[in-house]
Amino acid sequence: MGKKEILKTNSYKHQWARHVARKTLQDDLATARALVKDATSRIDNLPITLDGKESVTKLLTKTKEFTGLGFVLPEEGKLKIGIVGAGVGGLFTAMVLDWLNERVQGLDIDYDIIEAAGEERLGGRLYTHKFSEKEHDYYDVGAMRFPNNEIMTRTFQLFKLLGLEPGKGGLIPYYLPDEDDKVCPSYFNDVNCVGYIWNREGLEDPFRINTGLSKKDEIPEEYVVVPKARIVLIGVRLLKKDPAKLVSASLYDFIKDTIEKFDNSRDEIENGESQGDGEQGTKLWKHLMKADNMSVHQFLSSTDNGPDMTRGPGYNYNTIEWLETVTYGTGWYDQALSECVLDELDFATPEQEEGKPKRNFWYCVDGGGQRIARLMAEKVKKPVQLNSQVVAINANVSKRRDPNTYVPMTLDIKRTNPGSKQADVRKEDYFAVLNSTTLPALQRMNLKDAGLLWGTKQAIRSLGYGASCKVAIKFSTPWWQIEPFNINKGGLSRTDLPVRVCVYPSYNISEIEEHWDPKGSSVLLCSYTWGQDAQRLGSLISPDTPDNEEQLKGVLLHNLALLHANEKMSYDELMVLLDKQYETHHAWDWYRDQNMSGAFAYFGPGQFSNMWEEIIKPNAFGQLYMIGEAASSHHAWIVGALESVIRAIYVMFEGLNSNDPNYEAYTEVMNLLSQAPQEQQEGELPSGLPFYPLPEEMPKRQDSTERGAPQTNDPAVKDKPLTYPAAIASLSLIESYFELVYSAQAA
Numbered sequence: 001m002g003k004k005e006i007l008k009t010n011s012y013k014h015q016w017a018r019h020v021a022r023k024t025l026q027d028d029l030a031t032a033r034a035l036v037k038d039a040t041s042r043i044d045n046l047p048i049t050l051d052g053k054e055s056v057t058k059l060l061t062k063t064k065e066f067t068g069l070g071f072v073l074p075e076e077g078k079l080k081i082g083i084v085g086a087g088v089g090g091l092f093t094a095m096v097l098d099w100l101n102e103r104v105q106g107l108d109i110d111y112d113i114i115e116a117a118g119e120e121r122l123g124g125r126l127y128t129h130k131f132s133e134k135e136h137d138y139y140d141v142g143a144m145r146f147p148n149n150e151i152m153t154r155t156f157q158l159f160k161l162l163g164l165e166p167g168k169g170g171l172i173p174y175y176l177p178d179e180d181d182k183v184c185p186s187y188f189n190d191v192n193c194v195g196y197i198w199n200r201e202g203l204e205d206p207f208r209i210n211t212g213l214s215k216k217d218e219i220p221e222e223y224v225v226v227p228k229a230r231i232v233l234i235g236v237r238l239l240k241k242d243p244a245k246l247v248s249a250s251l252y253d254f255i256k257d258t259i260e261k262f263d264n265s266r267d268e269i270e271n272g273e274s275q276g277d278g279e280q281g282t283k284l285w286k287h288l289m290k291a292d293n294m295s296v297h298q299f300l301s302s303t304d305n306g307p308d309m310t311r312g313p314g315y316n317y318n319t320i321e322w323l324e325t326v327t328y329g330t331g332w333y334d335q336a337l338s339e340c341v342l343d344e345l346d347f348a349t350p351e352q353e354e355g356k357p358k359r360n361f362w363y364c365v366d367g368g369g370q371r372i373a374r375l376m377a378e379k380v381k382k383p384v385q386l387n388s389q390v391v392a393i394n395a396n397v398s399k400r401r402d403p404n405t406y407v408p409m410t411l412d413i414k415r416t417n418p419g420s421k422q423a424d425v426r427k428e429d430y431f432a433v434l435n436s437t438t439l440p441a442l443q444r445m446n447l448k449d450a451g452l453l454w455g456t457k458q459a460i461r462s463l464g465y466g467a468s469c470k471v472a473i474k475f476s477t478p479w480w481q482i483e484p485f486n487i488n489k490g491g492l493s494r495t496d497l498p499v500r501v502c503v504y505p506s507y508n509i510s511e512i513e514e515h516w517d518p519k520g521s522s523v524l525l526c527s528y529t530w531g532q533d534a535q536r537l538g539s540l541i542s543p544d545t546p547d548n549e550e551q552l553k554g555v556l557l558h559n560l561a562l563l564h565a566n567e568k569m570s571y572d573e574l575m576v577l578l579d580k581q582y583e584t585h586h587a588w589d590w591y592r593d594q595n596m597s598g599a600f601a602y603f604g605p606g607q608f609s610n611m612w613e614e615i616i617k618p619n620a621f622g623q624l625y626m627i628g629e630a631a632s633s634h635h636a637w638i639v640g641a642l643e644s645v646i647r648a649i650y651v652m653f654e655g656l657n658s659n660d661p662n663y664e665a666y667t668e669v670m671n672l673l674s675q676a677p678q679e680q681q682e683g684e685l686p687s688g689l690p691f692y693p694l695p696e697e698m699p700k701r702q703d704s705t706e707r708g709a710p711q712t713n714d715p716a717v718k719d720k721p722l723t724y725p726a727a728i729a730s731l732s733l734i735e736s737y738f739e740l741v742y743s744a745q746a747a
């Protein structure tokens with residue numbers, strides 16, 4: 001890609017998420033009308049007549065005698081919130097609520113943060129395993145690296161607020177590839193190469209990938225099968241090109257096409273030719289739907305995808321396998337194209353400007369990522385209730401006869417004494433529950449009376465989660481940092497062996513440590529796996545790691561020796577060295593972590609456009625919200641968890657405001673959360689607070705609303721459409737009443 005061709009990744013990603021949210025709100029509106037119609041046809045004392053064209057406001061006007069306006073508090077401005085989970089999402093919720101409490105008069109928010117795990121696992125997927133309390137004796141089992149790109153702004157604002165500044169003891173550079181591209185090995189098809197090989201003169205199939213394949217199955221010398229492609233692939237010799245860059249290039253055409261379609265649709269709306277459902281708007285939606293229903297594999301193998309979808313590059317099976325093997329986990333490309341593209345964009349590292357000093361874009365936390373959670377827990381006003389598992393959520397549906405009285409959500413909380421292991425269950429009432437657990441962890445609670453809508457139940461059960469394992473070995477010296485390896489500035493190596501990816505630490509390296517000790521013990525993240533590779537390695541991981549893991553240890557040392565053997569140190573010599581220097585190890589399978597059952601959301605084809613809305617919308621009469629990384633479009637990043645929190649709190653206040661538009665505190669909260677972001681200086685670490693603005697992925701207006709036209713968040717105002725957040729809050733109320741109360745009555 002030339003310099004001018006850099007895509008505005010941020011706008012693309014958010015436009016897509018916003019578009020999906022807006023379109024699916026219209027589907028929800030249709031569902032709500034159908035629910036009302038169905039209930040009224042079967043219940044005599046529900047005299048509601050619909051013409052099937054009602055807007056959200058109109059539908060609410062027609063139904064409010066039976067639903068009220070929802071969001072009824074025991075006292076104006078007084079909220080008690082149950083926050084389930086103390087990962088970054090749960091802890092951030094408490095920080096936002098503290099911040100609002102301090103600033104807004106007339107607001108009295110109380111909350112509990114309820115966490116199933118004990119002190120050692122505060123932070124959820126912010127998890128650092130410490131082999132001892134010695135300074136660098138750790139590795140990050142969960143989140144470990146943070147790119148300073150536009151999408152991650154809120155993450156860095158949070159770091160700043162927590163006092164994590166660049167420098168030792170704070171944020172230190174994370175070296176994603178090895179800095180000089182000279183020392184990290186790669187090992188595929190039993191061929192070992194060292195350093196970045198893809199720019200080498202005379203390079204021909206370095207890993208002999210085409211050996212033994214018939215002409216038809218070979219990765220072709222040149223791809224010229226896409227005559228109309230704008231991508232830089234024409235004539236590219238695939239076995240000479242960095243596979244990671246090739247994947248980006250392969251998706252480039254699709255992303256560019258999507259942006260063009262967004263622009264055309266926007267122009268159509270701005271020219272007054274349509275409100276989003278004109279010719280260009282329809283083209284855009286068809287394109288997005290096709291893309292979302294395709295797997296990455298399908299797209300890469302496709303050529304002509306019809307008039308609504310970008311042509312694919314037409315790769316053969318082996319080419320796609322090769323790209324997947326070198327860049328992601330086995331089976332990863334069976335997931336949705338949309339998910340892969342969104343992930344690709346989250347990883348986007350801004351290009352270095354020519355002639356200017358090299359800037360750092362990737363960071364990690366010195367001391368480990370779990371420090372983020374510990375600093376957050378120190379900052380929040382109320383202590384986390386540890387060893388406390390939410391085992392049931394109850395929306396008290398049977399008490400909702402009078403829609404204008406306060407009905408709480410009730411949580412059953414099982415507290416286990418970590419010493420005696422004795423447990424007791426207590427009930428606690430809250431106005432609203434913000435659940436930050438993974439969807440699998442939520443699914444196993446007793447949700448029978450949780451007030452969940454059918455679509456949300458489906459989403460909780462079916463949304464895809466990726467598998468991931470990490471294994472670190474503590475060696476008696478940092479052998480990889482010294483002769484003959486010299487891998488002393490981070491980086492990673494890749495292989496098709498079971499360990500798949502070996503990550504060299506960016507901490508405890510001679511580059512940044514004044515007293516770096518070449519003879520001291522050191523930790524190497526020797527295997528980071530995803531997808532099927534993680535499932536397979538996970539079968540060797542025991543719950544009492546490192547015990548009962550002889551087979552795993554054998555595989556790790558053997559793979560490390562194969563990967564690192566070179567002309568100066570043979571495989572056999574390395575096996576002796578590694579065996580001698582091995583002190584202990586630690587292995588983690590995120591699918592077998594009982595409080596997770598999955599590493600991060602990774603949606604399958606069709607799930608983003610069909611199911612995402614189901615977890616971002618409120619349930620249980622507007623009193624239950626799904627937050628956390630799955631409930632955002634930034635899956636597998638902590639920024640996703642942060643954005644989901646702002647969305648949920650904002651929507652909840654829209655609901656409160658709908659019920660009580662004259663209570664100023666609610667409007668003030670909405671103003672605070674939606675204020676303009678602080679201007680950022682390019683290249684510097686972001687400044688400002690992480691509590692605003694609203695996430696860009698959340699629409700501000702409904703699909704049928706003209707851009708710039710006046711809107712309201714008060715459903716009593718009849719001549720203006722409701723804002724998107726107010727509409728979603730109102731719809732949740734209507735759907736809850738008619739799906740959970742009246743349909744049940746009619747059944």
Ligand SMILES: Cc1cc2nc3c(=O)[nH]c(=O)nc-3n(C[C@H](O)[C@H](O)[C@H](O)COP(=O)(O)OP(=O)(O)OC[C@H]3O[C@@H](n4cnc5c(N)ncnc54)[C@H](O)[C@@H]3O)c2cc1C
Nearest residue numbers: 085087088089116124125143144145390628629636637638
């Ligand atoms: C292997 C791996 C690598 C990653 N790498 C990065 C990275 O480099 N950079 C990045 O930004 N992000 C990364 N991520 C993603 C990031 O870690 C997550 O997006 C983020 O930490 C999720 O936070 P959360 O609050 O949504 O969920 P969680 O952290 O999962 O928090 C949910 C909490 O709920 C608790 N819980 C579960 N059930 C119950 C219950 N019944 N009652 C009470 N509590 C319960 C859990 O114990 C947990 O503490 C990575 C994740 C993984 C797994």
